[in-house]
Amino acid sequence: MSNVNNHLGQKLRELRGDKTIYQVAKEVQIDRTQLKRYEEGRIPADEVLEKLAQFYDVPFDALRIMGFEDQFPVDSRQRQILIKWVKSLSNDIP
Numbered sequence: 001m002s003n004v005n006n007h008l009g010q011k012l013r014e015l016r017g018d019k020t021i022y023q024v025a026k027e028v029q030i031d032r033t034q035l036k037r038y039e040e041g042r043i044p045a046d047e048v049l050e051k052l053a054q055f056y057d058v059p060f061d062a063l064r065i066m067g068f069e070d071q072f073p074v075d076s077r078q079r080q081i082l083i084k085w086v087k088s089l090s091n092d093i094p
Contacts, residue, residue, distance in 0.1 A: 009041040015056045028055045 016024050021039070025032035028051045038044045044052065046064075053060040 008043065009039045012039045012052070015052075015058070024055065028052060 016039070021032050021035050025035045028035070028048075030048060030051065034042075034044075034048075038048070038052075049063050050060055053063040056063070
């Protein structure tokens with residue numbers, strides 16, 4: 001797995017906090033095995049990211065780029081391009 005995938009998984013684990021995988025999976029209505037895979041670095045589909053964003057009360061776009069933005073320095077052009085690209089993807093979703 002890439003560093004980006006591992007970073008996203010780490011962020012998902014941090015958001016889960018003290019709750020168990022079972023608790024979160026039940027509330028989000030996804031399989032706990034899948035949630036474990038996401039926390040291990042598998043990238044969730046947008047529908048699942050939307051459910052997780054709602055559950056963790058974070059903006060969908062923020063969760064979408066959560067594994068990516070820290071790969072670039074805060075003021076870097078690459079980071080700004082990435083954020084702009086992710087936002088454009090969100091605009092394309094009906």
